[in-house]
Amino acid sequence: MNVDERMITFINSFDKGNSPFLEELEQEAKRDYVPIIRKDMQNLLRFLLRLQRPVNILEVGTAIGFSAILMGENTSNECKITTIEKFEKRIPLARENFKKAGMEERITLLEGDAAEILSKLQGSYDFIFMDAAKGQYINYLPDLLRLLPVGGMLVTDNVLQDGDVVESRFAVTRRNRTIHERMREYLYEIKNNPLLESAILTVGDGVTISVKQDVSNTGEAGEYHE
Numbered sequence: 001m002n003v004d005e006r007m008i009t010f011i012n013s014f015d016k017g018n019s020p021f022l023e024e025l026e027q028e029a030k031r032d033y034v035p036i037i038r039k040d041m042q043n044l045l046r047f048l049l050r051l052q053r054p055v056n057i058l059e060v061g062t063a064i065g066f067s068a069i070l071m072g073e074n075t076s077n078e079c080k081i082t083t084i085e086k087f088e089k090r091i092p093l094a095r096e097n098f099k100k101a102g103m104e105e106r107i108t109l110l111e112g113d114a115a116e117i118l119s120k121l122q123g124s125y126d127f128i129f130m131d132a133a134k135g136q137y138i139n140y141l142p143d144l145l146r147l148l149p150v151g152g153m154l155v156t157d158n159v160l161q162d163g164d165v166v167e168s169r170f171a172v173t174r175r176n177r178t179i180h181e182r183m184r185e186y187l188y189e190i191k192n193n194p195l196l197e198s199a200i201l202t203v204g205d206g207v208t209i210s211v212k213q214d215v216s217n218t219g220e221a222g223e224y225h226e
Contacts, residue, residue, distance in 0.1 A: 021069070029063075034090075041204035041207060044203050044204075045129070045155065048127075048155060050074060052127055053076070056126055059082070060084050060129070063094065064090055064094050065098055065107070069107075080108070082108045085109060115140065121147055124148065127155075128154045130144070130156070131156070132184055134158055137159075138189065143195075146225070151214075153210065158204070158206065158207075159200065194215055197211050198210040
């Protein structure tokens with residue numbers, strides 16, 4: 001995206017940082033070209049976790065476990081985290097990192113296709129963090145809404161596609177047009193779905209924050225009634 005990098009660097013300079021283990025893991029990820037959430041997204045996620053105080057977290061997209069561990073470090077010891085990953089090469093790395101961080105008892109890693117796993121999950125998760133295949137966000141949404149209780153928060157990373165989402169589909173490379181179309185559909189849905197109150201922010205590569213609403217307390221036009 002066309003964002004002033006000097007401003008981002010300035011803002012991130014106030015970051016209090018993560019634990020030594022996460023700082024080291026971030027450096028390893030950069031060295032090995034493993035994508036993890038950006039500094040400004042880390043700051044926002046920490047803030048939202050302290051605000052929401054979740055007891056059950058669902059993450060879609062584990063990678064090497066960086067964000068799951070960050071969430072574990074910024075929630076109570078009673079908070080349980082379930083995370084989903086399909087890429088086989090990263091799964092053992094994530095498990096090893098959970099063990100090194102002392103969180104193997106708090107974090108459950110489910111291996112396989114997220115769509116299949118989500119369709120079988122039961123119960124509820126009061127905080128859901130989605131950072132997976134961008135072209136699948138819209139397909140995951142129905143199950144995420146089913147698993148999210150009223151008052152629960154859905155946070156979705158990488159929704160602006162480095163600015164491509166604002167371009168015409170013909171200005172996007174052919175191989176990215178399906179993702180471009182589906183991401184626009186996802187953004188429209190979360191902003192217009194009566195079950196959600198959502199904000200789209202230009203943090204990192206774009207993030208949405210959605211809170212599930214109690215539709216029994218809303219009128220047809222979305223007007224709130226006491």
